Amino acid sequence: MRIALINGSPKVSNSASGVLLTDLKSFLITSSKTEIKEINLHNTVVSKEALEDLKNTDVWIFACPLYVDGIPAHLLSCLVQLEETDWQDRQVQIYGVVNCGFYEGIQAEFALNILQNWCTKTGFTWGGGIGVGGGGALQQMPTMKNGHGPKAPVEKALGTMTDKIIQRETQKNNYVSIAFPRFLYKMAAQMGWRQEIKANGGKTKELGNQLE
Amino acid sequence: MKLIITDIEHFNIPVEGDYKVIRPQGNIHHCIGCFGCWVKTPGKCVIHDGYEGTGIDMGKCTELILISQCCYGSVSPFVKTVQDRAISYIHPDFVLRKGEMHHKRRYKNIITISAYFYGTHITEREKETARNIIDANADNYDGLVKNVCFYNTIKELENMIL
Ligand SMILES: Cc1cc2nc3c(=O)[nH]c(=O)nc-3n(C[C@H](O)[C@H](O)[C@H](O)COP(=O)(O)O)c2cc1C
Numbered sequence: 001m002r003i004a005l006i007n008g009s010p011k012v013s014n015s016a017s018g019v020l021l022t023d024l025k026s027f028l029i030t031s032s033k034t035e036i037k038e039i040n041l042h043n044t045v046v047s048k049e050a051l052e053d054l055k056n057t058d059v060w061i062f063a064c065p066l067y068v069d070g071i072p073a074h075l076l077s078c079l080v081q082l083e084e085t086d087w088q089d090r091q092v093q094i095y096g097v098v099n100c101g102f103y104e105g106i107q108a109e110f111a112l113n114i115l116q117n118w119c120t121k122t123g124f125t126w127g128g129g130i131g132v133g134g135g136g137a138l139q140q141m142p143t144m145k146n147g148h149g150p151k152a153p154v155e156k157a158l159g160t161m162t163d164k165i166i167q168r169e170t171q172k173n174n175y176v177s178i179a180f181p182r183f184l185y186k187m188a189a190q191m192g193w194r195q196e197i198k199a200n201g202g203k204t205k206e207l208g209n210q211l212e
Numbered sequence: 213m214k215l216i217i218t219d220i221e222h223f224n225i226p227v228e229g230d231y232k233v234i235r236p237q238g239n240i241h242h243c244i245g246c247f248g249c250w251v252k253t254p255g256k257c258v259i260h261d262g263y264e265g266t267g268i269d270m271g272k273c274t275e276l277i278l279i280s281q282c283c284y285g286s287v288s289p290f291v292k293t294v295q296d297r298a299i300s301y302i303h304p305d306f307v308l309r310k311g312e313m314h315h316k317r318r319y320k321n322i323i324t325i326s327a328y329f330y331g332t333h334i335t336e337r338e339k340e341t342a343r344n345i346i347d348a349n350a351d352n353y354d355g356l357v358k359n360v361c362f363y364n365t366i367k368e369l370e371n372m373i374l
Pocket of ligand 1: 064066069070101107244
């Protein structure tokens, strides 16, 4: 089976989408004979090489962040370009993994709906997806064996989706959060903003600047 | 002030009262996810292409009017780029609203959102997604939804007054 793992974050490195795809890749490799192409859609245009790789795969898995309750604008441009491309009636199965900064994975529901609606327009088959809450912490979280650690619910969801992908079956969207208390996640994020603004030479109170 | 964000280059829909239109003019760069608008130049995007101040405009408006082609239930890439580049309208800190995590307000103004989507083959599912997203936007801006409408063509939109 030829699978495209598509990173739809605008970030070239250190994206939560990248962490999720790395985890998914490790599941896919151990589960079956798969040929994996890693594709980056960090910009508004799908490159010729990326198009070529996409033409040679049967399953596309998009991982992207939630931006303003939807798909990041640059990825939306790519989706429009892919809709306009002639795929010559290729049967492609599409899955989505949308991570969000908020704690509740369900907040990614409508972004997954956008991907599903795009499938209707392109004639591709929607295979379902995962909404991952607490995406801001994924970079810092270790992968632990046997279902332990704060990333465990996310890994479980990726494992379940791997089984579906291998069978080319459709799953209902699955919404998960990290196994880390919400109030601590909130505190850690807010401490993070304070450290970052100071590192940039600013003051904590400037986080709330009201500009005219 | 009414803030209108539209992908219609030659925008000529009549508007009552004070307003500002953000439309395609020159190149717009997409958000690169750096959060510089929160931790480097709080309130303003760090990419200088003429579209860095939308967060500030949103802080001054009473109505946000989105006029956009409907793309799979989303606004179009241009309108979405402007929205993505304007998250500095809100504060980076979190609050809980309706049992869910959202961001704190930066400004005091309450925004009422209207969305006018156009497109020839907008499906019922796309309409549902679009309505859901505008509702979610209102929750995230801590504002309200006025209306969400769908049209086949831009021409049909020209008959109204905003
Ligand atoms: C422009 C912008 C808009 C965002 N909008 C949302 C949002 O509506 N809801 C949310 O939960 N997180 C939102 N986030 C947070 C991202 O989804 C979060 O940081 C995510 O983990 C980034 O994933 P990535 O590293 O794969 O790009 C937004 C971030 C940016 C930069």
